[in-house]
Amino acid sequence: MLNIDELLPTAKEILKQSALKEAEKAEEYMRQTAAADAEKQALIEELRKPWALSEEEKLKRASTIIQRAVRNGLHEVQVYRFPNALCTDHGRAINQMEAGWEKTLTGGPKDIYQFWKDYLQPRGYKIAFQIIDFPGGVPGDIGITLSWG
Structure with missing residues (x-):
């Protein structure tokens, strides 16, 4: 006999899983944004240096x-x-x-x-x-x- 609790989670549990997934996506986006900002800042710092051309x-x-x-x-x-x-x-x-x-x-x-x-x-x-x-x-x-x- 099938146990309905194992087969079909409650709406509350589904909402919790959905919220965790959204939080993971937001966290990943923030990591990527921080990495891109750090890369951009490093490039700007490099560009601030005088050129080494004769x-x-x-x-x-x-x-x-x-x-x-x-x-x-x-x-x-x-x-x-x-x-x-x-x-x-x-x-x-x-x-x-x-x-x-x-x-x-x-x-x-x-x-x-x-x-x-x-x-x-x-x-x-x-x-x-x-x-x-x-x-x-x-x-x-x-x-x-x-x-x-």
Whole structure:
């Protein structure tokens, strides 16, 4: 003879099992989110470091980028995109176009700005840093555009 208690749990027991399963899913989601956040933070910390490129290598890269753009009929080219976390103020000064915004740069973006200041600006090139997306209505990534026209 079949025992109904072994075959069919009560609604209360099913709800408890369902709640445990949902809690496991939420826990896994939180673990994955924490891991992704840690990975992103580690990448940002790595990007904050100055680039270990020689001046010659920087000049070669700049020349390659500019020449490719010219061959394609362009007068400007986006040379870099970076998260606003690489600015000490998360891009606020760039977004507000405040004087001295360049002092908020760190890592690669700071290197690019200094390279432009030292080599490209004296040759007539212009540079623009601007917020290029606004996820959730707040400043997001920043683009660096080099122009010569």
